[in-house]
Amino acid sequence: MGGRTPLDLMGLPNHPRTSTGETPFRMAYDTEALVPVEVGLESYRTETYNVETNSFGLKANVDLLEEEREAAHQRNMRYLLQAAQHYDSNMKKRSFGVEDLVLRELAASMPAKQGKLQPNWEGPYKVIEVVRPGTYKLETLSGESIKNTWHASRLRKFYQ
Template identity: 85%
Template sequence: MAYGTEALVPVEVGLESYRTKVYNMETNSFGLRANVDLLEEEIEAAHQRNMKYLLQAAQHYDSNIKKRSFGVGDLVLRELAASMPTKQGKLQTKLEGSYKVIEVVRPRTYKLETLTGETIKNTWHTNRLQKFYQ
């Protein structure tokens, strides 16, 4: 489709075909104006389809994620790469500590303290923590 009309094959230009016989300039221009009038509705329909697709993609992605949350008093381990990035290596342990959750700052974000009672100054996200089982 080119500029609202279908392209003609070179054979159709030289020989008459059904499309070239029934072509009417007024009907064609009326159809083009009707397409322009319906353009906003087409854009809205495409937007609705896109939003539906994004919602389905988000639901599919979220179905594979394990939701983790901790309560005050839970024991957790934290990633060594997040707390000390220079001390990571191939043969290093990936987790450190055991820390106690002392406050839920907001959903999935926590304040920690060591088992000796020292408060850790940063907040930690669930992605960087793992439950510690004794």
Template identity: 50%
Template sequence: MDILGPFPTASGQRKFLLVAIDYFTKWVEAEPLAKITEAKVQDFVWKTLICRFGLPRALITDNGRQFAGARFAEFCEGLNVSHHFTSVAHPQANGEAEVTNRTLLQGLKTRLDRAKGAWADELYHVLWAYRTTQRVPTGETPFALAFGTEAVIPIELKLPSARIVGFNEQLNPQDLRANLDLLEEKREVARIRMATYQRKVARYYNSRVKNKAFRVGDLVLRRAAVSRPQSQGKLVPNWEGPYEVVEVVRPGTYRLKELGGLTLPRPWNSENLRMYHQ
């Protein structure tokens, strides 16, 4: 889940976009909002996600205050939904949302080169196109993986496809049941494709990017520009610390504690850390 904006102000003073994408199907939901508050995020998760699709196993967000507050934490805990945070100042860790955001932004830009303030109204056309387009990781459309059959799109009515021409009202219930019988097989094939795709992406990334590696017990400095309030300006040190590495969350991501013993609340990516030399 992620936040986009601010955009040019649309009707209702809306200038932000709250986006959620399902990890497996790639189904995306998005809502234009005037302000992104903790209450708005909770309302979006309940009405748009849970009431339509059921409880998610986990939510992955960045460290924004709209996601990191006590109210939202209590809401997730009450529903037994795990809430995971990406590394501070490392949005690439929330890869699903990042890729989707780029797609949505490109779609909006393509449709809104002139009528900038109409982006909120055009959003639903972009979402429709995204949901009914085959995604590379799965080889399927989000619509098909979510609902078990492909959506009928407007172009099929103007230029009738084989399924439109061959539609039989008496046989349709039987065909739909057959689609549902094949749904689990389709999803399993999509899982295999996605795992293969992710391995390829990981190999490509690892061949180009060399993360700094730290071990538990190492002393590191943390990039100050990431953690300090903007009001402090540029005349403060660029690095702060030292901190001790207390856990390797995954390669390139670490949990830190102050030398006084207080563990920092979020993991940190190695891009924002460097070794401390006494």
């Protein structure tokens, strides 16, 4: 188990989170949690407990509290950035130009017509306007305008 007790794996307050590297209890109270099981068992923490040393240590922790929270915040921001980069690396970048022919996802345009044996895409449609990068206005090949805008994730290039 890599040095973890079964209690650590159950998600109790003494299990550090990946994003901050700190336990939720430590972030809230600036001290490590003592699990109820540890109170009844002999451990290094319970054997070496001294009231004076403990109160001095708690006062010292208060002085460092803001620095530790800032460090945890920085770790959390790095974690979120890495998660966003990982997500973005798996995204397929799609862009279309005016006059391109595209297929539209049927589940997005007509959810009621969805079914196992139904086609997944409908069209082709012509891109008539790029509203902003990734968002397009479409029209049918006969020139009838489609009223909604469509995101590139719901469109696919049509090849003749």
